[in-house]
Amino acid sequence: MPKLVDHERRRAEIIDATLRLVARDGLGGATMRAIAKELGVANGAIGHYFTNQDALLAATYEEVFARTNGRAAERAAGRRGLDALLATLRELLPMDAVTVDEARIVVCFWGRITTDERLRALLPKEHEAWTRSVQQMLEQAIEDCDLSAEAEPAPLAELLVTTVHAMQVRAVTLPHRTPPSMQRLLIEQILKPWTEPGTSLRGRWPADVAALHDPAEVPVDRSLLHS
Amino acid sequence: MPKLVDHERRRAEIIDATLRLVARDGLGGATMRAIAKELGVANGAIGHYFTNQDALLAATYEEVFARTNGRAAERAAGRRGLDALLATLRELLPMDAVTVDEARIVVCFWGRITTDERLRALLPKEHEAWTRSVQQMLEQAIEDCDLSAEAEPAPLAELLVTTVHAMQVRAVTLPHRTPPSMQRLLIEQILKPWTEPGTSLRGRWPADVAALHDPAEVPVDRSLLHS
The missing domain is CATH 1.10.357.10 (Tetracycline Repressor, domain 2)
Incomplete structure (x- = not known):
């Protein structure tokens, strides 16, 4: 199931980037847009893994x-x-x-x-x-x-x-x-x-x-x- | 010094409104705009008393x-x-x-x-x-x-x-x-x-x-x- 593995890994990378941003800039810094930028992906990409910021x-x-x-x-x-x-x-x-x-x-x-x-x-x-x-x-x-x-x-x-x-x-x-x-x-x-x-x-x-x-x-x- | 008294009272009213908004909606709810609305004053009015939200x-x-x-x-x-x-x-x-x-x-x-x-x-x-x-x-x-x-x-x-x-x-x-x-x-x-x-x-x-x-x-x- 290579697809599932990719999905889980990608999800973990997003969470990891969010943790870095919160530690550095507080919750205000952890917008979906900022996280996409941190990961170098398109703005909409995070939405495939998390329905919203909450x-x-x-x-x-x-x-x-x-x-x-x-x-x-x-x-x-x-x-x-x-x-x-x-x-x-x-x-x-x-x-x-x-x-x-x-x-x-x-x-x-x-x-x-x-x-x-x-x-x-x-x-x-x-x-x-x-x-x-x-x-x-x-x-x-x-x-x-x-x-x-x-x-x-x-x-x-x-x-x-x-x-x-x-x-x-x-x-x-x-x-x-x-x-x-x-x-x-x-x-x-x-x-x-x-x-x-x-x-x-x-x-x-x-x-x-x-x-x-x-x-x-x-x-x-x-x-x-x-x- | 009626002017000074007014200034102090107005300032206190703004802080009071901010406290109500933070208690109810968190810091995200306490924007300058929301506070102006809570007090029924124009958006720019708060700026005479506080230079910015911080x-x-x-x-x-x-x-x-x-x-x-x-x-x-x-x-x-x-x-x-x-x-x-x-x-x-x-x-x-x-x-x-x-x-x-x-x-x-x-x-x-x-x-x-x-x-x-x-x-x-x-x-x-x-x-x-x-x-x-x-x-x-x-x-x-x-x-x-x-x-x-x-x-x-x-x-x-x-x-x-x-x-x-x-x-x-x-x-x-x-x-x-x-x-x-x-x-x-x-x-x-x-x-x-x-x-x-x-x-x-x-x-x-x-x-x-x-x-x-x-x-x-x-x-x-x-x-x-x-x-």
Whole structure:
């Protein structure tokens, strides 16, 4: 079925171009015309794949989630509890060029969600999947005695997922006050009251976060919290 | 100086119309033309007060903050520490028709912030003012022995302000999963580990929040945290 393969590949290329344009120019920059230009095709060509801009944007928004979730699942593979949680958060939080770009894209979409039914319908599904998965990891962390039995996994999961959304807003609106070290501090602030003695959160983040922002190498700038 | 008064009043009317349009139709609905129509004036009339749409939107965004801050200051007047904090949060969180409308407006603006320098420049000032003020209230709460001396006011203040932003996003993107009772639960989840024995957070929220969402009258739907 070479035709179908071509169709799918072309569709993916259009979504890819849309992601680039939204990250660079916001949603205002992602018109059907601009995307056709970016791909070097005729103005009408996109219409064969997406009936209108709303349909294209909904598909693009789903693609952002799929990419984030794919990377998070890869990182968390073979881990459980606290380690799986921190590995997942490392891909959800805007900590590097890829995740900061994703934050810019989702925040643009949220700005449109008040007036776009189709986009609004997509988020609850993703939000519930994230919250459920984070809650499971918290339950495992309690089983593993990394977190206290008094920790309540459900509200803690809501708070963590909520903090991810908030960090995405902050990375866009206050980029200079949202370095990875600050994001890590806030997550640790949420979990710290529930960690069992001897459980170090700082030492459990994935190695690349720890290496990039090791307080021994790059001192955590606590003045960020006071300025 | 009747001329100046007229000018100021007219300017305020334009901002007011813009706020109504953004809350209803998103930023896409707040064109200079739509605002002129809403006010029943000629298309060119707005240009006497704002050089372009960007300038008008920046002024509108500042007005949202001014209104929120005005109400929060009024509520917190004569209070300190934990009581001042909960009174302030009651006006920042999207808990009623007015604050939900404000959330719809700021979330729209954030979606535009990636590509609008002027808007981006406004947020840090407001964010820092909120964080500083929340931090002061937390310090007072520690002095008053409502919060433990081990609580760290700076990261806690960041976490609380961050949670306000996140709740504004949620109220827009997941309106049915963001009732006031859930917002209150998350704030209590953040503060609970640091409250001194005998300090009830639930009993300290402003009376109207407590009355509207008293668990005795309207059971807190904890399934919201699990669905």
